[in-house]
Amino acid sequence: MASIKRYPWINHFLGTPTGYVVHLQKGTVKHQGVGQAFWYRPANSVLSEVPVDDQELPTLFHAITRDHQDVSVQANVTYRFIDPVAVSSRLDFGLEPDRKVPATGREQVATIIGQLCQSHAIDQIATTTLSQALERGVSQLRTILTDALRADTRLLSTGIEILGVQVLAVRPESDVERALQTPVREQLQAEADRAMYERRALAVERERTISENEMASQIELATRREHLVTQEGTNARRAAEEKAAAGLIQTQGSAVQLDITSTAEANRLRQLGEAQAAQEAATMAVYRDMEQSTLLALALREAAGKLPSIGSLTITPDLLSGALAGLLRAPGDTLPASATGAAGAGK
Numbered sequence: 001m002a003s004i005k006r007y008p009w010i011n012h013f014l015g016t017p018t019g020y021v022v023h024l025q026k027g028t029v030k031h032q033g034v035g036q037a038f039w040y041r042p043a044n045s046v047l048s049e050v051p052v053d054d055q056e057l058p059t060l061f062h063a064i065t066r067d068h069q070d071v072s073v074q075a076n077v078t079y080r081f082i083d084p085v086a087v088s089s090r091l092d093f094g095l096e097p098d099r100k101v102p103a104t105g106r107e108q109v110a111t112i113i114g115q116l117c118q119s120h121a122i123d124q125i126a127t128t129t130l131s132q133a134l135e136r137g138v139s140q141l142r143t144i145l146t147d148a149l150r151a152d153t154r155l156l157s158t159g160i161e162i163l164g165v166q167v168l169a170v171r172p173e174s175d176v177e178r179a180l181q182t183p184v185r186e187q188l189q190a191e192a193d194r195a196m197y198e199r200r201a202l203a204v205e206r207e208r209t210i211s212e213n214e215m216a217s218q219i220e221l222a223t224r225r226e227h228l229v230t231q232e233g234t235n236a237r238r239a240a241e242e243k244a245a246a247g248l249i250q251t252q253g254s255a256v257q258l259d260i261t262s263t264a265e266a267n268r269l270r271q272l273g274e275a276q277a278a279q280e281a282a283t284m285a286v287y288r289d290m291e292q293s294t295l296l297a298l299a300l301r302e303a304a305g306k307l308p309s310i311g312s313l314t315i316t317p318d319l320l321s322g323a324l325a326g327l328l329r330a331p332g333d334t335l336p337a338s339a340t341g342a343a344g345a346g347k
Helices: 084-090 105-125 130-150 153-158 174-288 292-306 317-328 337-346
Strands: 003-007 010-014 019-025 028-034 037-040 045-051 055-064 070-081 160-172
Touching: 019 037, 019 084, 028 037, 028 084, 045 084, 055 105, 070 105, 070 130, 084 153, 105 130, 105 153, 105 160, 130 160, 153 160, 160 174
Parallel strands: none
Antiparallel strands: 003 010, 010 037, 019 028, 019 045, 055 070, 070 160
């Protein structure tokens, strides 16, 4: 915004880089351009400042489609003033701050451009249905409005250049929009439900697969455990059989050894008995050929070895006579009856 310093009977103007100032004094242009600085007398001078930078104009209007549906169009127009002198002569961009009525140049431009946009948009939307307007209205309106505004003679004669038109939205009434959104919303909800059901089905399928795998693992473990128990039983049975066979072999060995020992002992005893029998037979054979007195003497000697010690011995005349008679008897002679009786009594 340009700055104006006031002094008695004279003012000083200092412009900006984006403001094109036009100084008219008594209807004649005294100063014009951007970034101007000059002195002027307010009594006979008129100042107009036209912006030369790009201007943005948002606009919103309604239109009726061919099927009698109301739609709202939101657009944005970019423009600039290419002939500030012509603009200042046709629109009000007065700069004096003490004016009772402010400058209305911007509002005039907004009204002109807004009416042109609305007029061309209404003509286009009236030939389309609601669905067509919603489907292709943005691109069609952008092209139509851009071409129409750039070719408008009023804007060209005023010194306004249209840089671009952006149609931001073409929307129906809120009730119609909700009704139109309902099928899509239902379809999206159905897709979401289907996706959720598919995820649940996939989760159930995965859980079933996991359960089957766990069951298969348990069956495999049970089968292996069964094989292990069977193998352990087989091993235990085989160990018992081997132990029993070893015990049988050991028992048989012990029995054979005992049999051999018994046979050897029996043989030893039989041989000892035979030897003793042979000894007894030889002894008997020797005793058989001996005389009775010799046998008696041997018997006495044998008995004497087994009798207890005798402190005193009494010999009677009968015993002594018999013994002497036996000693003096010739071999083959029989003993007298008295001697035999004494011998019998001695026994």
